[in-house]
Amino acid sequence: MMAVDLRSLEVPPESAEGTPTRVATIRRIVQETPDTFTYWMTFRDPVDRATYRFAPGQLNMLYLFGVGEIPISVASDPELPARIAHTIRSTGRVTDAFRLLKPGDQVGVRGPFGRPWPLREARGGDLMIVAGGLGLAPLRSAIYQAIRHRGQFRRLMVLVGARGPEHMLYRQELDMWNQWMQFRGVETYLTVDVADDQWPYDEGVVTTLFPKVRVDPEWTTAFVCGPEIMMHFALRGLRDMEFPMDQVWVSMERNMQCAIRVCGHCQFGPKFVCADGPVFRYDEVADLMEVHEL
Amino acid sequence: MRYLDREAFGKLVDALAGAGYDLIGPTVRDGAIVLDHIDGAEDLPSGVGEEQGPGTYRLTSRDDDMVFSWAHGPDAGKRFLFPAREVLCTAKRNDGQLTVECRPGDERPFAFVGLRSCDLHAIAVQDRVFLDADPHYARRRERALFIGVNCAVPGGTCFCTSMGTGPKCTIGFDLALTELPGGFVVEVSSPRGEQMIEVVRSREATEEEVRAAQAVTTEAEGQMGRSLDVADMPELLYRNREHPRWKDVAARCLACGNCTSACPTCFCHDIVEGMSITGDTATRTREWASCFSEEFSHIVGMEIRKSRESRYRQWLTHKFASWIDQFGTSGCVGCGRCITWCPVGIDVTEEITAIRATDGEVEVAEEVMAS
Ligand SMILES: Cc1cc2nc3c(=O)[nH]c(=O)nc-3n(C[C@H](O)[C@H](O)[C@H](O)COP(=O)(O)OP(=O)(O)OC[C@H]3O[C@@H](n4cnc5c(N)ncnc54)[C@H](O)[C@@H]3O)c2cc1C
Ligand code: SF4
Numbered sequence: 001m002m003a004v005d006l007r008s009l010e011v012p013p014e015s016a017e018g019t020p021t022r023v024a025t026i027r028r029i030v031q032e033t034p035d036t037f038t039y040w041m042t043f044r045d046p047v048d049r050a051t052y053r054f055a056p057g058q059l060n061m062l063y064l065f066g067v068g069e070i071p072i073s074v075a076s077d078p079e080l081p082a083r084i085a086h087t088i089r090s091t092g093r094v095t096d097a098f099r100l101l102k103p104g105d106q107v108g109v110r111g112p113f114g115r116p117w118p119l120r121e122a123r124g125g126d127l128m129i130v131a132g133g134l135g136l137a138p139l140r141s142a143i144y145q146a147i148r149h150r151g152q153f154r155r156l157m158v159l160v161g162a163r164g165p166e167h168m169l170y171r172q173e174l175d176m177w178n179q180w181m182q183f184r185g186v187e188t189y190l191t192v193d194v195a196d197d198q199w200p201y202d203e204g205v206v207t208t209l210f211p212k213v214r215v216d217p218e219w220t221t222a223f224v225c226g227p228e229i230m231m232h233f234a235l236r237g238l239r240d241m242e243f244p245m246d247q248v249w250v251s252m253e254r255n256m257q258c259a260i261r262v263c264g265h266c267q268f269g270p271k272f273v274c275a276d277g278p279v280f281r282y283d284e285v286a287d288l289m290e291v292h293e294l
Numbered sequence: 295m296r297y298l299d300r301e302a303f304g305k306l307v308d309a310l311a312g313a314g315y316d317l318i319g320p321t322v323r324d325g326a327i328v329l330d331h332i333d334g335a336e337d338l339p340s341g342v343g344e345e346q347g348p349g350t351y352r353l354t355s356r357d358d359d360m361v362f363s364w365a366h367g368p369d370a371g372k373r374f375l376f377p378a379r380e381v382l383c384t385a386k387r388n389d390g391q392l393t394v395e396c397r398p399g400d401e402r403p404f405a406f407v408g409l410r411s412c413d414l415h416a417i418a419v420q421d422r423v424f425l426d427a428d429p430h431y432a433r434r435r436e437r438a439l440f441i442g443v444n445c446a447v448p449g450g451t452c453f454c455t456s457m458g459t460g461p462k463c464t465i466g467f468d469l470a471l472t473e474l475p476g477g478f479v480v481e482v483s484s485p486r487g488e489q490m491i492e493v494v495r496s497r498e499a500t501e502e503e504v505r506a507a508q509a510v511t512t513e514a515e516g517q518m519g520r521s522l523d524v525a526d527m528p529e530l531l532y533r534n535r536e537h538p539r540w541k542d543v544a545a546r547c548l549a550c551g552n553c554t555s556a557c558p559t560c561f562c563h564d565i566v567e568g569m570s571i572t573g574d575t576a577t578r579t580r581e582w583a584s585c586f587s588e589e590f591s592h593i594v595g596m597e598i599r600k601s602r603e604s605r606y607r608q609w610l611t612h613k614f615a616s617w618i619d620q621f622g623t624s625g626c627v628g629c630g631r632c633i634t635w636c637p638v639g640i641d642v643t644e645e646i647t648a649i650r651a652t653d654g655e656v657e658v659a660e661e662v663m664a665s
Pocket of ligand 2: 365366410411412413445447448449452453454455459460461462514627628629630
């Protein structure tokens with residue numbers, strides 16, 4: 001009988017890498033609304049600073065030491081990836097802890113993950129961006145990219161709704177875009193559910209803007225993101241205007257703990273929102289969106 | 295086919311332990327045949343049988359000394375390759391500098407003895423989830439040895455023939471045993487298996503032994519406790535998301551999550567943050583999660599699957615339908631553990647059969663019925 005070294009049976013694993021956590025340093029914090037702040041950050045490692053890229057609508061998993069990790073959209077210009085922004089509303093354990101951060105503090109960043117807004121689809125036609133509340137954060141990167149490549153579209157329309165003037169994100173930017181209109185051709189339409197004396201724009205939910213915009217649905221690609229109820233009415237409005245379903249794109253939200261389709265939390269029917277989404281073409285998910293508690 | 299007598303088999307198992315493998319095998323504990331760390335062949339069950347049914351499991355004694363004449367206890371390979379709690383990453387903060395390390399540990403490699411065909415298929419199912427994504431799983435999985443067993447006595451809740459996953463081992467093993475009264479007919483399926491069997495005295499199996507082994511499988515195939523028609527999956531469950539049966543089963547389901555723990559393929563998990571008492575080290579721990587819990591679907595301001603009905607539908611539809619879209623395989627291997635270990639004996643085969651029988655039926659809202 002041969003002597004066999006059973007230890008030699010062990011195969012060296014050619015293991016999966018896992019997704020690395022990069023470390024970023026908070027540079028600047030901007031208050032957007034009473035409970036929402038934008039955190040500008042740069043990667044600590046020069047290699048990360050030089051190589052990190054993201055596309056509009058993608059998310060990062062942001063990690064706070066000792067607190068936890070959460071999915072947050074990248075809300076800055078994809079063509080300036082060395083300095084990225086995340087806009088975060090404090091609503092719970094991890095997001096509340098973000099409020100304690102100061103410039104110089106470090107956070108972990110895994111990402112980017114997910115399927116981006118497909119600006120390419122809108123080329124040659126019109127692009128209409130419809131955002132409700134915090135839903136503007138994942139669309140801001142798309143707006144930046146659209147402005148950079150303005151020549152690729154005919155009309156560029158940005159429709160934003162918020163509860164009240166104090167809940168409107170990126171107010172200065174929106175005012176600026178609004179003033180650009182004449183020479184850059186960015187049409188902004190802003191509305192709040194309840195206006196105050198100083199509010200110079202519209203009043204009413206975001207769908208009340210639809211008739212004003214006078215879109216040509218056949219030639220328009222729409223990107224829609226906002227709270228569930230806003231999405232519901234906005235999508236209904238678009239259907240009523242006879243938008244082709246395959247020209248409407250939506251971003252979905254689900255619980256996410258891994259962002260690499262292994263934790264199981266972000267399932268939406270057969271889809272993993274972290275990898276198949278968060279951006280979906282409306283006709284891919286319209287049936288699923290109709291199912292209660294899916 | 296090789297043949298190992300009982301003594302040689304015992305020596306092989308002991309040799310694996312002696313070579314430093316973490317030996318995982320069936321052993322009797324707390325009134326069940328559990329899979330656990332064992333020291334050697336003497337820890338394996340002998341002359342023990344089991345009876346399983348919806349919500350019931352009990353050991354029986356056999357009037358022989360067969361080692362593997364039973365189907366399976368509550369746990370499969372999952373508990374070892376994808377442990378219920380595992381620290382994935384350690385973060386440190388020193389002088390404001392954050393570091394996060396997620397390196398897999400350097401545990402002893404596993405040698406599994408006595409996994410069933412359904413268990414081996416379940417590992418292949420989890421491979422599709424974790425192997426490329428998770429270095430911790432991949433490292434354990436790739437280093438492990440697998441000695442499978444072809445079932446002789448399926449359990450009362452087994453339906454592997456319906457799922458195409460048993461009772462004979464077809465994938466994922468280095469050696470597969472068929473137990474005969476005096477020893478084992480052994481199928482060797484990998485170079486590692488060839489090396490393993492070299493360690494002890496074996497001989498070519500006789501034609502008669504090979505035929506006897508085949509008969510064990512044929513007989514087992516005829517003794518399945520359950521069966522299930524899986525035609526038209528995933529569509530059957532996709533088009534029945536509003537079927538009244540979901541409400542019916544939700545009225546019986548306790549949402550305890552036993553089925554997701556017992557299931558050898560369920561992979562959903564949470565990542566939980568922990569902090570050392572000194573405050574300079576934090577751990578990111580993966581813990582099994584169950585889609586039956588309300589918080590599983592938590593997003594700000596709401597739980598998406600608030601009703602038990604929606605959670606049962608999520609589990610069953612994921613397992614038998616959406617899994618196919620996601621991973622190119624059913625998530626069910628037909629082991630029936632979810633039936634056995636359900637405290638109220640809910641039987642997935644019965645639920646799916648009921649939906650199929652009234653395919654397309656839609657729950658009518660109460661207001662509509664009243665009018
Ligand atoms: C694709 C995507 C993009 C997002 N982009 C933004 C953004 O740009 N800005 C922003 O403010 N918010 C965004 N969110 C929502 C944000 O992830 C949640 O607000 C955040 O996870 C809440 O964490 P918490 O600990 O403060 O809340 P709690 O209610 O205390 O949540 C408890 C825990 O649940 C887990 N969890 C995982 N996913 C979620 C989830 N989606 N919602 C709630 N809890 C979750 C986390 O571990 C969290 O700590 C996004 C979510 C998704 C899925
Ligand atoms: S399901 Fe099949 S392979 Fe699994 S224990 Fe039962 S008979 Fe054996």
